[in-house]
């Protein structure tokens with residue numbers, strides 16, 4: 001099949017491109033390299049350095065394409081407070097442009113990378129797709145990703161556009177995740193591994209008891225491929241792609257430091273961890289109910305979090 005992967009130079013997109021190419025598909029990457037890296041892109045993919053906010057420049061390349069994996073986005077929470085307008089242009093208008101270009105060229109299906117941030121700070125866990133989305137999002141990133149889900153319905157089959165499906169990822173981790181070098185807003189696993197390599201203490205955002213369900217990047221790639229092929233979706237369905245088990249920031253520090261029995265107090269007093277400034281707009285806990293993914297996509301995660309961390313630690317030692 002011929003696929004476009006937007007954001008294919010980024011963390012998740014580049015891993016997905018590798019899997020698609022391994023499976024014999026022809027892949028075109030559209031990416032403006034704003035956060036992605038050219039060296040992430042599989043050399044067997046066609047690469048177009050284009051911006052999804054410019055519909056005219058991308059539209060001609062959608063001709064003859066079977067499906068789009070739409071991952072390009074401004075993808076971090078904290079910078080969205082500083083530049084909400086950029087988030088709106090890329091995540092909302094850019095997503096609208098992808099759907100329009102897909103419609104004009106008769107592309108069959110768009111698989112959209114949505115986010116568990118749509119749930120806000122729910123006290124009811126695990127998070128299920130039929131939960132009401134809070135009227136006010138915790139941050140501009142979450143709003144823009146949620147609007148993307150709505151566009152998948154409004155500009156999808158409902159109005160003569162492509163089939164669509166929305167995958168709500170829960171904290172993704174794995175090879176090519178952002179690292180310390182990508183700045184303070186890289187994701188926690190990448191930051192902790194980088195700090196460990198530099199012999200520096202882990203920086204714990206208070207109080208460290210916030211919990212996240214993590215998802216291995218290859219499992220996310222598998223979910224995308226299943227969503228592209230499943231006969232049971234196509235009408236903008238929202239599907240959790242995550243794990244039913246959550247880990248606290250302290251748990252992550254213990255796994256990365258390979259100190260399974262240390263208490264938070266010991267990690268602080270030994271200098272292995274230090275407290276970082278508090279952050280706004282982040283939730284207490286995420287845990288995914290994945291029964292819908294099992295039912296509609298036949299998907300469930302294969303990698304558990306501690307094994308994934310071990311794999312990343314081993315790769316760092318090599």
Ligand SMILES: NC(=O)c1ccc[n+]([C@@H]2O[C@H](COP(=O)([O-])OP(=O)(O)OC[C@H]3O[C@@H](n4cnc5c(N)ncnc54)[C@H](O)[C@@H]3O)[C@@H](O)[C@H]2O)c1
Nearest residue numbers: 007009010011012031032034035036051052072073075172
């Ligand atoms: N990483 C996670 O834990 C996570 C969780 C939930 C949802 N998501 C979603 O998954 C997708 C991929 O996230 P990621 O972690 O790989 O982020 P990433 O920043 O590594 O990848 C995003 C890619 O999009 C590209 N891009 C940004 N703006 C663009 C534009 N205007 N035109 C073309 N390309 C552009 C970037 O250069 C980058 O390569 C995003 O849509 C994100 O919202 C990620």
